[in-house]
Amino acid sequence: MESNLILYTNDSGDVSIQVRHEDGTFWLTQKRMAELFNVSVSTINEHLRSIFNTGELSEEATIRKFRIAQNEGTRQVTREVAFxxxxxxxxxxxxxxxxxxTYFRKWATKVLNSFITKGYVLDKQRLKQGEQFGHDYFILLSAKLLGKSLTCCHPNYCVSMSWNEDFYV
Structure with missing residues (x-):
């Protein structure tokens, strides 16, 4: 289980938040979400309650506790914090x-639109900065792009047929 801390900074540079990256996803505390969206922690809590109450996400499957060392006065204390x-x-x-x-929604919509229309999304900044990707990231991306090309160009290629996967990918 690999864990990295990534510093997120918005385009204008006025918001900078430490984001935990572990097990292929990003994790934030309620406090960090409040900083990200520039609202109070109670507002974040209210929206999370609504998300769990409507069944959009399962509270049990969503919340994960990480042990975090933090300074409290002159001493350093380790606590379990919900992410x-x-x-x-x-x-x-x-x-x-x-x-x-609103900036976040515009960004998310742009990323989703790119994925739907192109079939992939590349983070040019991450590529330029040499950020770490999983060991198989580019292999999987290449296989997906090849599969997409074949479905467009080759009349005998059918994604649902197992022999195509063995033969083409």
Whole structure:
């Protein structure tokens, strides 16, 4: 289980938040979500309650506790802190009413639109900065792009047929 801390900074540079990256997703506390969307922690809590109450996400499957060392006065204390994955962050981002949440929704919509129209999304900044990807990231991306090309160009290619997967990919 690999865990990295990534620093998220918005385009204008006025919001900078430490984001935990673990098990293929991003995790934030309620406090960090409040900073991301420029609202109070109680607003984040209210939206999370609504998300769980409506069944959009399962509270038990969503919340994960991480042990965090933090300074309290002159001593360092380790506590279990509740973190929420990207699914919850996105769900909250689409409910919060703030200028920063609007920027987030515009960004998320742009990414989703790119994925739907192109079939993939590339983070040019991450590529330029040499950020770490999973060991099989580019292999899987290449296989997906090849599969997409074949469905467009080759009349005998059918995604649902197992022999195609063995032969083409």
């Amino acid at each position: 929420y994955p990207l699914d919850a962050i996105i769900a909250v981002g689409y409910r919060v009413n703030s200028e920063q949440a």
